[in-house]
Amino acid sequence: MHCYFGCNAAAEPGYSAFLGTPQICVTKMSTRNCPGMDSVIKPLDTIPEDKKVRVQRTQSTFDPFEKPASQVKRVHSENNACINFKSSSTGKESPKVRRHSSPSSPTSPKFGKADSYEKLEKLGEGSYATVYKGKSKVNGKLVALKVIRLQEEEGTPFTAIREASLLKGLKHANIVLLHDIIHTKETLTLVFEYVHTDLCQYMDKHPGGLHPDNVKLFLFQLLRGLSYIHQRYILHRDLKPQNLLISDTGELKLADFGLARAKSVPSHTYSNEVVTLWYRPPDVLLGSTEYSTCLDMWGVGCIFVEMIQGVAAFPGMKDIQDQLERIFLVLGTPNEDTWPGVHSLPHFKPERFTLYSSKNLRQAWNKLSYVNYAEDLASKLLQCSPKNRLSAQAALSHEYFSDLPPRLWELTDMSSIFTVPNVRLQPEAGESMRAFGKNNSYGKSLSNSKH
Numbered sequence: 249m250h251c252y253f254g255c256n257a258a259a260e261p262g263y264s265a266f267l268g269t270p271q272i273c274v275t276k277m278s279t280r281n282c283p284g285m286d287s288v289i290k291p292l293d294t295i296p297e298d299k300k301v302r303v304q305r306t307q308s309t310f311d312p313f314e315k316p317a318s319q320v321k322r323v324h325s326e327n328n329a330c331i332n333f334k335s336s337s338t339g340k341e342s343p344k345v346r347r348h349s350s351p352s353s354p355t356s357p358k359f360g361k362a363d364s365y366e367k368l369e370k371l372g373e374g375s376y377a378t379v380y381k382g383k384s385k386v387n388g389k390l391v392a393l394k395v396i397r398l399q400e401e402e403g404t405p406f407t408a409i410r411e412a413s414l415l416k417g418l419k420h421a422n423i424v425l426l427h428d429i430i431h432t433k434e435t436l437t438l439v440f441e442y443v444h445t446d447l448c449q450y451m452d453k454h455p456g457g458l459h460p461d462n463v464k465l466f467l468f469q470l471l472r473g474l475s476y477i478h479q480r481y482i483l484h485r486d487l488k489p490q491n492l493l494i495s496d497t498g499e500l501k502l503a504d505f506g507l508a509r510a511k512s513v514p515s516h517t518y519s520n521e522v523v524t525l526w527y528r529p530p531d532v533l534l535g536s537t538e539y540s541t542c543l544d545m546w547g548v549g550c551i552f553v554e555m556i557q558g559v560a561a562f563p564g565m566k567d568i569q570d571q572l573e574r575i576f577l578v579l580g581t582p583n584e585d586t587w588p589g590v591h592s593l594p595h596f597k598p599e600r601f602t603l604y605s606s607k608n609l610r611q612a613w614n615k616l617s618y619v620n621y622a623e624d625l626a627s628k629l630l631q632c633s634p635k636n637r638l639s640a641q642a643a644l645s646h647e648y649f650s651d652l653p654p655r656l657w658e659l660t661d662m663s664s665i666f667t668v669p670n671v672r673l674q675p676e677a678g679e680s681m682r683a684f685g686k687n688n689s690y691g692k693s694l695s696n697s698k699h
Contacts, residue, residue: 359386362430365393390442391427395435411505412438420661422473424493424503444496448489454676457558460619461674467552468649469500469665475640478541487547488524498673499664526560530575531634533568535594542634549629557613569600579632580606587633621648
């Protein structure tokens with residue numbers, strides 16, 4: 249495997265979501281073609297264990313069907329960058345600053361000032377942004393400093409404008425917090441709360457599938473954050489494990505809002521060059537540019553399966569068509585009866601695809617059968633027809649979560665789920681093998697299962 253990130257520097261765990269710049273880490277995987285049927289893709293469970301390679305997430309583009317490829321790709325979105333703020337708007341001292349500094353001390357640390365933060369170490373570097381671990385001189389807290397280099401001829405990247413403007417208005421325990429914005433002539437710095445890792449790194453550290461209780465808590469938090477933004481008509485559009493930050497207490501936070509956008513009414517068309525290939529829904533893969541919150545829900549289903557099974561749900565190995573073949577192999581090749589309107593999508597050519605019948609999800613991912621209601625919830629999220637996908641709000645009420653404490657549904661937006669008694673992460677690593685053989689924290693639903 250060879251990796252490079254921007255100028256050969258790799259991002260530390262948890263900060264790919266902040267950087268969002270092209271990071272390319274390619275792990276070669278062998279492809280197996282059936283004689284005379286190159287497009288047929290075998291289920292994951294038929295691949296020998298020694299061939300199930302964890303693949304690093306890399307930069308991807310919207311490849312045409314005809315484009316040959318031999319590399320597996322996981323992408324980082326082009327999220328980050330900057331926003332032009334007038335000096336007058338960033339130079340104002342907030343009420344919090346007055347508790348730490350005096351008007352008579354012009355050199356005292358203030359929010360909105362570059363010298364108010366100390367850089368401790370570089371966490372990663374991309375094509376036009378560098379992320380540092382830092383410390384605030386105003387309140388002493390650890391922060392993540394995302395420094396974007398400004399170039400006069402290119403102006404301000406619009407993805408940063410989206411990210412900063414959206415995050416300024418989103419206040420939720422399961423959404424990364426933007427503390428401060430610092431604008432100078434040469435750089436723009438977004439100051440985020442410090443979160444030490446992300447779900448991608450967490451799963452890489454604990455291969456083979458996560459503890460079932462932890463999957464439930466991570467998924468609940470993901471749906472909680474999505475429900476919050478969807479109710480505000482905001483789509484994330486780039487859900488993937490590396491964009492879900494995980495704190496040391498297990499709190500999950502949505503990050504990387506560079507591709508997010510507010511959805512206006514009436515509906516407009518949007519770019520279909522969104523969402524990492526492995527987490528991109530079939531309607532977008534087939535060229536649809538009219539979508540809503542259901543776009544994000546497909547990604548939720550993919551991430552849910554990956555947390556339980558320990559491998560990506562649909563790891564396309566070549567191109568868009570290969571990605572669709574993997575989806576259709578499990579869910580069935582769509583037609584006008586199962587997906588009204590599919591024939592009108594730009595890239596749907598029936599002759600291109602092998603005809604597959606739909607299967608039970610446990611046939612592709614056997615560990616779904618170990619957890620009560622997991623397969624049912626996954627099947628309602630992984631619907632080819634976008635109109636049939638469960639919403640975030642409805643998913644929170646699914647029976648899969650029925651053994652969680654009722655107080656979780658009563659929390660205020662800024663309250664962590666870990667403020668509820670007895671809600672905590674369970675040990676992973678070797679403990680995950682024994683988790684299915686003993687009672688879990690919320691009930692006995694897994695007590696007789698095997699991992």
